[in-house]
Amino acid sequence: MNDTLKNHATLAEKFNRDIPRVDWHDKTLWFVREKRDKAANQIPDWEKLRETASQIKNNVLSNLHDYLVEFENNAQQNGITVHWASTPKEHNEIVHRIIQQHGVEHIVKSKSMLTEECGLNEYLEHQGIEVVDTDLGERIVQLAGEPPSHIVLPCIHWKKEEIGELFHQHLGTPKGNADPQFLTSAARAHLREHFLHSKVAITGVNFAVAETGEFVVCTNEGNADLGVQLADVHIACMGIEKIIPQRKHLGIFLRLLARSATGQPITTYSSHFQKPRAGQEMHIVLVDNGRSERLGSEDFRNALKCIRCGACFNTCPVYRRSGGHSYHTAVAGPIGSILAPALDMEKNADLPFASTLCGSCTNVCPVKIDIHDQLYKWRQVLVKNGHVTRGKKFSMMSMRFLLSHSSLYNFSGTLGRWVMRNLPSLVNNKFNPWYKQREMPQAPAQSFRSWYLKNKQHGK
Amino acid sequence: MNIGLFIPCYVDQFYPHVAIATLQLLEKSGLKVSYPLQQTCCGQPMANSGFEHLTNPCSTNFIENFSTFDYIVCPSGSCTLHIKDHLHDEKHPVEAASIRKKVYELTEFLTDVIQLKKIKARFPHKVGLHQSCHGQRGLKLSQMSELVAPAFSKPESLLQMVNGLELVTLDRKDECCGFGGTFCVNEEAVSVKMGKDRVADHIRQGVDYITGGDMSCLMHLDGILRRQKSSVKTIHIAEILNAG
Amino acid sequence: MGSREKILAAVKTNQPPLSPLPSNWQGSKHTTNLKEQFIQTVTNIGGLVIEVNSVEEIIPAVKDKFPETTRIVNLLESPKPTGASLGDPHEFENVTIAIMQGQLGVAENGAVWLTDKQMGDRVLPYICENLVLVMKSTEIVPTLHEAYERIGSSDYGLGTFLAGPSKTADIEQSLVLGAHGPKSLMVYLLP
Numbered sequence: 102m103n104d105t106l107k108n109h110a111t112l113a114e115k116f117n118r119d120i121p122r123v124d125w126h127d128k129t130l131w132f133v134r135e136k137r138d139k140a141a142n143q144i145p146d147w148e149k150l151r152e153t154a155s156q157i158k159n160n161v162l163s164n165l166h167d168y169l170v171e172f173e174n175n176a177q178q179n180g181i182t183v184h185w186a187s188t189p190k191e192h193n194e195i196v197h198r199i200i201q202q203h204g205v206e207h208i209v210k211s212k213s214m215l216t217e218e219c220g221l222n223e224y225l226e227h228q229g230i231e232v233v234d235t236d237l238g239e240r241i242v243q244l245a246g247e248p249p250s251h252i253v254l255p256c257i258h259w260k261k262e263e264i265g266e267l268f269h270q271h272l273g274t275p276k277g278n279a280d281p282q283f284l285t286s287a288a289r290a291h292l293r294e295h296f297l298h299s300k301v302a303i304t305g306v307n308f309a310v311a312e313t314g315e316f317v318v319c320t321n322e323g324n325a326d327l328g329v330q331l332a333d334v335h336i337a338c339m340g341i342e343k344i345i346p347q348r349k350h351l352g353i354f355l356r357l358l359a360r361s362a363t364g365q366p367i368t369t370y371s372s373h374f375q376k377p378r379a380g381q382e383m384h385i386v387l388v389d390n391g392r393s394e395r396l397g398s399e400d401f402r403n404a405l406k407c408i409r410c411g412a413c414f415n416t417c418p419v420y421r422r423s424g425g426h427s428y429h430t431a432v433a434g435p436i437g438s439i440l441a442p443a444l445d446m447e448k449n450a451d452l453p454f455a456s457t458l459c460g461s462c463t464n465v466c467p468v469k470i471d472i473h474d475q476l477y478k479w480r481q482v483l484v485k486n487g488h489v490t491r492g493k494k495f496s497m498m499s500m501r502f503l504l505s506h507s508s509l510y511n512f513s514g515t516l517g518r519w520v521m522r523n524l525p526s527l528v529n530n531k532f533n534p535w536y537k538q539r540e541m542p543q544a545p546a547q548s549f550r551s552w553y554l555k556n557k558q559h560g561k
Numbered sequence: 562m563n564i565g566l567f568i569p570c571y572v573d574q575f576y577p578h579v580a581i582a583t584l585q586l587l588e589k590s591g592l593k594v595s596y597p598l599q600q601t602c603c604g605q606p607m608a609n610s611g612f613e614h615l616t617n618p619c620s621t622n623f624i625e626n627f628s629t630f631d632y633i634v635c636p637s638g639s640c641t642l643h644i645k646d647h648l649h650d651e652k653h654p655v656e657a658a659s660i661r662k663k664v665y666e667l668t669e670f671l672t673d674v675i676q677l678k679k680i681k682a683r684f685p686h687k688v689g690l691h692q693s694c695h696g697q698r699g700l701k702l703s704q705m706s707e708l709v710a711p712a713f714s715k716p717e718s719l720l721q722m723v724n725g726l727e728l729v730t731l732d733r734k735d736e737c738c739g740f741g742g743t744f745c746v747n748e749e750a751v752s753v754k755m756g757k758d759r760v761a762d763h764i765r766q767g768v769d770y771i772t773g774g775d776m777s778c779l780m781h782l783d784g785i786l787r788r789q790k791s792s793v794k795t796i797h798i799a800e801i802l803n804a805g
Numbered sequence: 806m807g808s809r810e811k812i813l814a815a816v817k818t819n820q821p822p823l824s825p826l827p828s829n830w831q832g833s834k835h836t837t838n839l840k841e842q843f844i845q846t847v848t849n850i851g852g853l854v855i856e857v858n859s860v861e862e863i864i865p866a867v868k869d870k871f872p873e874t875t876r877i878v879n880l881l882e883s884p885k886p887t888g889a890s891l892g893d894p895h896e897f898e899n900v901t902i903a904i905m906q907g908q909l910g911v912a913e914n915g916a917v918w919l920t921d922k923q924m925g926d927r928v929l930p931y932i933c934e935n936l937v938l939v940m941k942s943t944e945i946v947p948t949l950h951e952a953y954e955r956i957g958s959s960d961y962g963l964g965t966f967l968a969g970p971s972k973t974a975d976i977e978q979s980l981v982l983g984a985h986g987p988k989s990l991m992v993y994l995l996p
Contacts, residue, residue, distance in 0.1 A: 110747055113748060113751045117754055120754075127758070138706065142709055145709070145833050147709035148710060153827050157826060157827060159824040160827075162824070163821050163822060163824040165816050165820050166813055166816045185808040185812055236975070237973045237976070237984060238973075241976075254974075261979070264976055281976040281977060282979075285973060285981040286981075289983065289985060293985070297895060322972070322973050323984065324984070326928075326931040327932060327986060330927045330928035331928060349950070349953045349954070352948070352953045355966070356949050366850070367914035367915075367949075367966060367968045369850075369971055370966070371916070372963065372964075373961070376961075376962040376963075377962070378927050380892060389815070393815035394815065394819065396816060402821065422754045422758075454743075454748075456744070457740065457752075457755075458694070459737035459741075461698070461705075461707055464707035464708055465707045477608075477609065481608075481611050481613050481614070482611075483611055493610065497610060497615060500607055501607060501615045501618060504602045504618070504619050504622075505622060507598075507599040507600070507601050507622070510602070514570075514574040534749040535784070538753040539756070539781065539787075539788055540783075542783070544574075545578075548574050549572065549576075550573055550596075550598060552577050553598075557584075557596070
């Protein structure tokens with residue numbers, strides 16, 4: 102394991118140096134989790150909905166080839182141009198080519214985790230094209246030069262006073278004004294100009310329907326719609342796993358998506374794009390980037406069912422107290438921790454360990470991804486592939502030796518307790534991470550086994 | 562009914578009184594209980610760290626110690642879950658499968674198998690219940706707050722039978738305490754923060770004791786409480802059910 | 806081999822054995838008053854529902870509500886917006902009120918379904934400052950399942966569920982109406 106790589110524990114420790122901020126971050130996200138609970142509880146059939154969504158997604162994964170072909174055919178018949186990209190690089194080049202064909206140097210983009218995954222903004226900026234993220238939260242982190250810290254709430258780690266200062270610097274709002282209403286209207290005016298002057302608009306895709314060749318984009322702000330309806334060219338970027346079989350299945354997924362994400366009954370806008378308007382070009386870029394390979398893994402393919410609602414982020418006690426950037430990957434949180442190692446095992450070997458395996462993520466997941474079980478399985482894969490420190494490997498090997506010999510185990514237990522009682526400084530010191538903020542357990546004179554031998558002679 | 566007492570290694574070493582309370586509690590119910598002396602550890606610390614492939618000797622040892630019992634009872638949801646989910650042994654597949662079915666966490670054994678309806682215990686204190694995630698979400702000892710489903714709680718129903726005990730309602734019913742096995746040292750900062758928040762929730766409700774079915778969570782919370790010089794104590798649920 | 810063939814071949818090789826689609830959704834029976842539930846839900850998500858007896862009442866009522874209005878686009882009589890040079894959506898930038906028909910409403914989430922046939926120009930429901938939707942109260946269905954049953958396999962260029970005014974809570978989870986699209990949304994319900 103390379104020690105120079107970014108590491109969740111180290112980044113989380115930094116985040117935890119400002120405890121009031123951690124408390125604020127935790128409470129804000131817990132509030133969203135509570136809204137989700139309230140929304141879910143208003144639907145008596147909630148668990149059945151999750152099960153149905155999960156089964157539909159299982160069907161999609163098992164028949165993805167045919168659904169992709171069906172979708173492509175129908176989309177083409179609808180007048181949409183379909184592109185295929187194996188890699189992020191290919192995706193970025195396709196998008197760039199379309200932009201070039203229109204001689205444009207300035208585009209707007211609404212939220213798309215896929216383009217984050219592919220590093221599209223960076224790529225296009227290198228080509229001299231200005232990309233303006235139009236989701237308010239994404240625009241905030243973009244102005245700040247940061248990636249989003251949450252897939253649904255991109256700037257959930259920013260305080261309004263900091264946003265006020267950021268807007269003062271970049272948009273010229275009065276210094277010291279941190280009123281969300283005021284700041285939002287300033288952003289509205291600023292972004293309206295970009296909407297009006299962009300000939301190309303990029304969006305993500307929430308669902309693509311094989312049966313009809315249409316795709317659905319959900320936003321609350323209406324930024325995706327304003328962007329594409331004012332542009333001559335609409336480019337929609339999606340991972341190949343976003344396909345669903347039939348239009349009626351949207352009923353299942355749209356009932357789950359916003360309730361799971363923010364506790365809203367539905368997003369403000371659920372736009373179904375079936376055909377370009379007269380004179381408009383509509384493109385879809387279908388991206389693989391390792392998905393087809395993951396489809397072959399029984400243990401990990403379920404992660405492809407994800408609908409990017411972010412519920413597992415909000416409920417995760419570790420995410421809430423470590424912040425999205427501690428995951429150092431486009432998709433953070435529990436789902437990111439099972440997606441990222443498949444993309445780069447070495448860089449993301451720490452992420453499956455950034456969890457207590459509490460299982461709350463699995464329970465909130467609207468499509469029933471076994472997230473915490475996959476975290477456990479990733480740990481096994483990472484260790485087998487050598488992504489583990491030598492110290493850890495040594496301690497595990499020793500533990501195995503100790504625990505497979507009961508006499509050794511009993512001896513070392515006795516020894517350990519004796520040390521803790523008589524030489525506590527050997528244990529209670531700064532090299533022991535347990536002791537930094539916690540007392541060690543108080544070691545008793547005898548183990549249960551010794552007590553049992555003395556008091557219960559009928560023991561074998 | 563022949564019962565094998567499965568005592569987690571760290572309980573054996575650090576919390577013998579919890580094991581004693583468990584044994585006495587089961588014996589009070591008229592059960593024949595024995596403690597196989599060669600038991601060590603279920604292997605969970607290794608498996609959760611990604612070294613499941615190293616746990617074979619632990620599994621073999623576990624099977625050798627426990628395969629003859631009708632039931633195996635353990636005062637830990639976490640260790641029970643590990644056996645239930647991950648006990649495999651190529652040499653003894655039948656025994657392993659049988660053990661996976663007959664291993665029970667203490668409170669589920671009391672409520673589901675012997676269906677305890679009355680407990681002669683007295684514990685006149687204000688108590689908060691911290692449910693271990695492995696016990697609750699893994700073994701489903703209580704309904705999980707994420708699901709839209711009827712409420713129930715096996716440990717709570719037992720605590721309600723204890724004379725004088727006042728059970729508080731927590732702000733976050735089933736939030737993880739942050740122990741998480743090796744997580745508690747590998748992710749020290751977040752682990753401690755989670756523990757502090759968990760402790761604070763109990764303190765806000767004015768508890769005298771934090772109880773639960775897993776000493777691992779309680780060891781972590783106790784370490785924080787003692788560092789804070791708090792008067793709040795931790796106590797395993799077996800000790801409360803066996804009190805007075 | 807191009808990427809298309811490469812991806813499709815890999816998908817075909819790696820996809821698991823066919824897992825069947827679940828049977829058609831059969832939800833719990835809905836006993837609530839759909840109109841009441843719809844009105845309540847739209848209100849909860851920042852919109853406003855006003856019941857009227859006839860379509861004639863709507864324009865005066867809207868003008869009454871927005872006395873300062875400079876540009877109204879009313880699509881109730883004809884789906885062709887007037888006063889705009891054809892085909893350029895930028896023409897609608899200064900529309901203060903757009904009035905158009907909704908096809909159906911969903912009681913459970915307060916959304917109204919409409920397609921580009923009702924929008925005049927696709928940009929209108931998004932670019933106007935205030936959006937007024939008009940629909941019959943008999944067109945309210947309990948949930949999205951019934952809504953999609955009604956939509957069926959109908960053909961459109963753009964179809965959308967609109968639920969309340971444009972909104973954001975990106976700044977510290979404070980809800981602000983009018984992020985980019987309409988700052989207000991009213992639904993006039995006809996009998």
